[in-house]
Amino acid sequence: xVQPARAFLRELSRRHLEALRIGTRLTTYFREEREPTAVxxxxxxxxxxxxxxxxxxxxxxxxxxxxxxxQARATQDVDILVPKKDVPRAIRALSKAFTTLELKDxxxxxxxxxxxxxxxxxxxMKPAQKVYQMVFRQALPVGATHRIPNLEMALVxxxxxxxxxxxxxxxxxxxxxxxxxxxxxxxxxxGVGEACKIGAASIPGRRPRDQETNGRRPYRSSNSNVTCxxxxx
Numbered sequence: 001x002v003q004p005a006r007a008f009l010r011e012l013s014r015r016h017l018e019a020l021r022i023g024t025r026l027t028t029y030f031r032e033e034r035e036p037t038a039v040x041x042x043x044x045x046x047x048x049x050x051x052x053x054x055x056x057x058x059x060x061x062x063x064x065x066x067x068x069x070x071q072a073r074a075t076q077d078v079d080i081l082v083p084k085k086d087v088p089r090a091i092r093a094l095s096k097a098f099t100t101l102e103l104k105d106x107x108x109x110x111x112x113x114x115x116x117x118x119x120x121x122x123x124x125m126k127p128a129q130k131v132y133q134m135v136f137r138q139a140l141p142v143g144a145t146h147r148i149p150n151l152e153m154a155l156v157x158x159x160x161x162x163x164x165x166x167x168x169x170x171x172x173x174x175x176x177x178x179x180x181x182x183x184x185x186x187x188x189x190x191g192v193g194e195a196c197k198i199g200a201a202s203i204p205g206r207r208p209r210d211q212e213t214n215g216r217r218p219y220r221s222s223n224s225n226v227t228c229x230x231x232x233x
Contacts, residue, residue: 013142019066026074041121053093064148068182081125152195
């Protein structure tokens with residue numbers, strides 16, 4: 001069992017690093033062409049700053065989800081999740097490394113904004129919500145510097161984003177596209193039962209239909225007591 005697990009993590013790391021390289025190059029190209037005065041903050045730089053401060057972060061958002069997509073894409077910001085105890089230290093380390101960025105701190109996010117473009121380039125996510133508290137238990141190592149959510153957790157996190165009432169409508173549309181792309185590309189690998197279990201435990205108001213299925217045939221995970229609707233129902 002150890003050997004297949006190692007082989008899986010090696011392949012996951014390879015795919016992640018390839019997607020990260022492509023996504024970074026696309027974003028850098030966009031900035032050079034459209035926003036030449038923008039600060040070119042790259043995910044590898046952010047990860048290295050936190051790693052240097054002794055913080056092993058979880059890379060979130062598009063840069064993580066692209067691992068599970070057929071094609072990587074550009075994105076303006078780097079989404080990073082760190083444990084609650086490491087949040088103050090992470091803010092200090094990023095503030096020291098990226099001195100030209102403006103910090104806007106809140107209960108759930110510490111946002112680092114490019115003052116020239118007025119766009120967020122780093123989102124330091126705080127595990128204030130249960131869905132993000134669960135990420136740490138569902139994260140996989142990709143090398144020595146950081147982790148990413150596993151496939152099911154990445155999908156649940158994206159689902160939480162596009163169902164959030166505070167999310168901008170245009171960003172929700174992109175979230176849905178990203179979610180669908182990852183689900184389509186992994187339709188034969190995604191653990192539906194596991195995703196349902198994670199979602200039921202982490203997203204308020206989203207729980208499996210274990211009592212009422214409206215006459216439709218439920219899907220029951222083989223390793224849990226979670227019941228969800230089958231795909232296509």
